[in-house]
Amino acid sequence: MRALRLAVALAALFALPVLAVEPDEVLKDPVLEGRARELSKELRCLVCQNQSIDDSAAPLAKDLRIVVRERLTAGDSNAQVIDYLTKRYGAFVLLKPPMTPATYLLWFGPVLILVAGAIGLFVMARRRAQNPVAASPAPLSDDEQRRLAALLGDEAAPVAAKPNKGRRA
């Protein structure tokens, strides 16, 4: 029993995260394999679109991982591998979109929204500073004051020790 517990504890201790990359795909050269892993993390699995091919267990992701490793083994640079795949699958295969006219809005959109918000805030603040009366709400009329006092008085009376009677005057 104790031996079993020990075995389970040891197994848990040395457990590795489950990888999509299967053992038979791994290259012998650790440097090339490292580059392949790095590249795979940047490449989208086109079947399960928000996963990289490094993460995905889809059959096409496996094929693409093998293609990446084959290209690297054949002597391609990282850029050549990326180019090979974008030629076939388009820029969508890249998880990090390249900076092109088609993606300007994607890259600069957040900045544009931030700037627009800042301008809006600035305009609002300046308007308020120039004309504080118009910016603040109109004061209550006598009639409204009386209703407010009545409401507050009714509610406050049972709880508070000193009901707000002063305001009625």
Added chain:
Amino acid sequence: MLPALVVAVFAIIVVFFGFGLTQDPRKLPSALLDQPVPSFDLPPLKDGEAGFKTADLKGQVQLVNVFASWCVPCRVEHPLLMRLAKEGKVQVHGIAWKDTRPNASAFLDELGNPYKKIGFDGTGRAGIDWGVYGVPETYVIDRDGRIRYKVVGPIMPQELNERLLPLIEKLQK
């Protein structure tokens, strides 16, 4: 000023959602659009038949349908492919993608064979050169051997009648 701004922001959101929610993000346009078909040379599905290669896709407008016996939507579009083959307006070729020979053959024996030529791509490597990321996919190839259109997923009668057939007729002129 304020209501106008609110209306403007709302209108922008409506446009974004109207565009975003009506597009199917799973359908990607081909990166090879208007480019020559990739170079490939596939063996035949059945022994004794001719294979299927790049040179076969020149001279006339043709369709290339990527299919697999394990693919359920392929069964859905199959009657349409049979109809196209029967009408004879356009030649249809097939690529059996990531499949086994017996299974792909059985699939065609059961449902009929609409393909003039069939290339067997068991590993899916030729498919990668075509930019295939699922089955079925159908490519329209013009006379010069360039990819002019790609249907991702099963061909539906509406798409066939409103897009594919008009495009094929236009390319055939």
